[in-house]
Amino acid sequence: MLRSLLRCLFALCLLGLTPWLHAAPPPPEIPAAAQAVPLDPVAATNAWLATVPAERRAKTDAYYEGGYWLQGLSALVGVASAWLLMATGISRRLRDAAERTTRRRTLQVALYALGALALLSLLGLPLEIYSGYFREHQYGLSNQTFGAWFGEALIDVALTLLLGALALVVIYAVIRRAPRTWWLWGACVTVAFTLFGSFIYPPFIAPLFNRYEPVQDARVRDEVLSLARAHGVPAEEVYQFNASKQHKRISANVAGFAGTMRIALNDNLLNRASLPEVRMVMAHEIGHYVLNHGLKATMFQIPLFVAMFAFAGWVLARVQARYALRDAADVAGFPVLLAAFTAFQLVASPLFLNITRMQEIEADRFGLAASREPDAFAAVALKLGEYRKLEPGPVEEVLFYTHPSGRKRVEMAMRFKAEMQREARAPAAVASAPGR
Ligand SMILES: [Zn+2]
Incomplete structure (x- = not known):
């Protein structure tokens, strides 16, 4: 009896304390056009892009x-x-x-x-x-x-x-x-x-x-490990590394091969992104692993x-x-x-880049489907836009881009969001649609 009471108290303490251990920023502010129901993906994309000065x-x-x-x-x-x-x-x-x-x-x-x-x-x-x-x-x-x-x-x-x-x-x-x-x-x-x-x-x-250590924020760790388990990724630990000693960029990776696989996210991501954004980024990274x-x-x-x-x-x-x-x-x-x-x-760099970019698009799709966080994806795409031009021309993208451009990513997220709304509005109609 006493022991279970103590266990409950301990659990409550942990729940109460974790938010102070790591103050993740609040979720991104969603522009009005991206909150509309039904959503117009093009208008929503433009509204997101207009938030960048x-x-x-x-x-x-x-x-x-x-x-x-x-x-x-x-x-x-x-x-x-x-x-x-x-x-x-x-x-x-x-x-x-x-x-x-x-x-x-x-x-x-x-x-x-x-x-x-x-x-x-x-x-x-x-x-x-x-x-x-x-x-x-x-x-x-x-x-x-x-x-x-x-x-x-x-x-x-x-x-x-x-x-x-x-x-x-x-x-x-x-x-x-x-x-x-x-x-x-x-x-x-x-x-x-x-x-x-x-x-x-x-x-x-x-x-x-860089110094690698297990992620300290228990919520981040649990969210990422849950995503990993859901998709059959054999990870028992999530690591963070101090990229802020070098630069201000946010990033994460699933690196390694065979026995040395490791899920890691950098401290800039932890400090600058809300939990939904971290979830989306990590779902993308897990996608790279799952899709081999x-x-x-x-x-x-x-x-x-x-x-x-x-x-x-x-x-x-x-x-x-x-x-x-x-x-x-x-x-x-x-x-x-x-x-x-x-x-x-x-x-031949456009050919090498094309292989990478196609995989990034696949990982984006996987990340959206796994996290169901289209607004967080849009917000992260714009944060990445701090060092990657947001709207390149089509030739420019083929010649120089390792990842899809910011605009393409926001657009993908908003199309996904519009379809999520449709699903939520008429689940029965979607389920009984022809071809299902
Ligand atoms: Zn990627």
Whole structure:
């Protein structure tokens, strides 16, 4: 008797206390046109978009459009750096130095890779500092001091050297063993590395940049785990990470692969989004997992990787004599491969992006159906619109967007809401409609 009374008291305390532990913002204010019954989805979408001040939109558009040029510039710097290493003979000298140091081919490739990747990182550093630090501050999106940013950039370079050297050792071993068909096997190795990367990301790489811990807000945790259970996602814990130390963006992810899967949301989302918004975002993320998007995206990319390696092989064969390379297995030709990969990825980026964007649309649909929070989705879409242009043109969206635009997302949410209303108004009529 006493024990059950204590248990009840304890439960009451918890219920009463949790709201003070984490003061989630109130649910978003819904514009009048989005509350109308029956709802006009177009008018409701326009009303949501009209809640974003024109000044903020102009700033976001400038930030996002500048990003298009940066992508091109970054590819240009990559190709120019690779050319520099080839044209000045630095690449060949690095190879010779590695060959003088050791007789083992694997170690020679690894040593060469460390030298070449360090030089390439150094050449790309000025643009990296501008785009990663100064530009982010210019648009008020970063929370980092230069020292903190630079420290993370160094970790990034160290990872590039380590994982890059490992990848090169494997790829050059493949080229030596299959001198004619290496481009095909190279694509397979890339797929394997992509899966390996997503496997090691949650336990080993993500913690190098952020602190991960179980979500403290019990309501958020319960809501997310309930969504996960309802859709057969084997998660027992939800994690939060301190992204606010780097930036102001809201985000969440279901990262990992096989045994390392983890549902995580960042503290900006927790601090800036209401519970319905968090529910919608997490339902979207759970959608990625349920629809097996990670593995599918990698599989869809296989033909692109094959084409990329075939193109790189073709380019290498054309310039082999000019740069005095022995054969395709000569590691001194690596900058040529890298330049070809970079150029290919720039040109084929709409194809890569299309795979991602289609999956994002699927996850949005899943998220709406699972959370039934269309207004929260509209509100979140506009929050994401702080760093992603809300209304791009159709060509712009195909060329540059990893996610559907803000307008498309709000529109999807409002169409869903209109159908929800219809269901609520006439459940019997909907249930007995022909074709059911
Ligand atoms: Zn997504």
